[in-house]
Amino acid sequence: MKKLTYKKSGVDIAKANLLVRSIKQLARKTYTKDVLTGIGGFGGLFNLDLKKYNNPVLVSSTDGVGTKLKIAFRADKHDTVGIDAVAMNVGDVLCTGARPLFFLDYIATGKIKHGVLKDVLKGIVEGCRQSGCALIGGELAEMPSVYKQDEYDIAGFCVGIVEKNKIIDGRNIRAGDVILGLGSSGLHSNGFSLARKALGENGQKRMAKELLKPTRIYVKPVLGLIEKLGRDRPRVLKGIAHVTGGAFYEKIPRIVPQGLGVRIFKGSWPVPEIFKTIQKAGNIDEKQMYLTFNMGIGMVLFLDKNSARRVRGILAPYSVRSWVIGEVVKSAKRVTIE
Numbered sequence: 078m079k080k081l082t083y084k085k086s087g088v089d090i091a092k093a094n095l096l097v098r099s100i101k102q103l104a105r106k107t108y109t110k111d112v113l114t115g116i117g118g119f120g121g122l123f124n125l126d127l128k129k130y131n132n133p134v135l136v137s138s139t140d141g142v143g144t145k146l147k148i149a150f151r152a153d154k155h156d157t158v159g160i161d162a163v164a165m166n167v168g169d170v171l172c173t174g175a176r177p178l179f180f181l182d183y184i185a186t187g188k189i190k191h192g193v194l195k196d197v198l199k200g201i202v203e204g205c206r207q208s209g210c211a212l213i214g215g216e217l218a219e220m221p222s223v224y225k226q227d228e229y230d231i232a233g234f235c236v237g238i239v240e241k242n243k244i245i246d247g248r249n250i251r252a253g254d255v256i257l258g259l260g261s262s263g264l265h266s267n268g269f270s271l272a273r274k275a276l277g278e279n280g281q282k283r284m285a286k287e288l289l290k291p292t293r294i295y296v297k298p299v300l301g302l303i304e305k306l307g308r309d310r311p312r313v314l315k316g317i318a319h320v321t322g323g324a325f326y327e328k329i330p331r332i333v334p335q336g337l338g339v340r341i342f343k344g345s346w347p348v349p350e351i352f353k354t355i356q357k358a359g360n361i362d363e364k365q366m367y368l369t370f371n372m373g374i375g376m377v378l379f380l381d382k383n384s385a386r387r388v389r390g391i392l393a394p395y396s397v398r399s400w401v402i403g404e405v406v407k408s409a410k411r412v413t414i415e
Contacts, residue, residue, distance in 0.1 A: 146230065181234045257389070265371055267324070325341060
């Protein structure tokens with residue numbers, strides 16, 4: 078009887094180690110002076126410089142890319158989904174006003190394919206670069222009994238920091254405040270189960286380039302806005318919502334105090350054609366669209382009604398398109414889209 082080895086059971090440690098060595102080189106591009114040890118140890122070490130803060134609070138998030146990966150598998154294009162993994166996490170951390178510090182990834186696959194996974198990791202590094210955070214660790218798991226050989230899954234974990242008295246949580250949102258929508262780059266990383274069902278295999282293949290556009294990262298423009306507002310920030314910028322799963326009906330009202338609702342004005346921003354195509358292809362009703370997709374709005378800012386022009390001016394140099402898409406009203410109904 079032949080001796081059984083880990084490699085014969087489907088797990089190639091040597092190939093995994095080779096990929097990890099290449100990851101180290103990529104990750105160094107994201108390191109800041111606070112990174113003490115990077116990828117390869119039992120834990121990534123990050124030196125938290127507390128001299129900059131009086132009462133710092135750490136903010137964490139974890140999220141994945143979802144079934145958008147199915148499009149990547151079909152198109153054999155893997156260099157953008159890593160950006161998505163970072164964007165989903167840093168976007169959530171950003172909603173508190175926090176600055177992302179570091180990121181970790183988790184990748185599980187049926188079979189390690191060096192070229193494919195290196196492309197994924199290049200995307201993660203690019204996402205971290207756009208976010209100003211460091212990639213300091215992760216996990217690469219080869220699990221042939223769980224995943225198909227040509228498939229993988231990816232998740233991310235992010236930690237950020239914010240001064241306690243500068244946390245943005247929506248508690249100061251009032252009736253009359255306006256909602257400023259920041260333009261998305263497309264579907265981002267939500268609603269792909271419905272989109273794939275609507276488009277079918279041919280539609281997915283035909284529109285793969287559009288569907289795989291990476292999720293927009295808003296860290297630098299929003300942190301730049303917070304810095305420019307300075308002491309005016311609590312009066313001007315009262316809340317931030319990341320428009321992901323649940324979209325307009327769940328994510329936007331999440332931080333609005335009880336007794337208030339949001340009124341969204343259709344037609345106040347241009348809905349990208351990809352959403353119209355999906356809606357028509359799947360015969361999807363309008364409410365379902367706004368419950369599932371971002372419809373061209375990736376993040377919203379709750380602002381004092383007299384400050385929208387000022388905020389849009391600050392955001393303009395970052396090439397962020399923005400529109401006043403709604404307002405906060407006194408209402409028992411949390412969301413109205415009209």
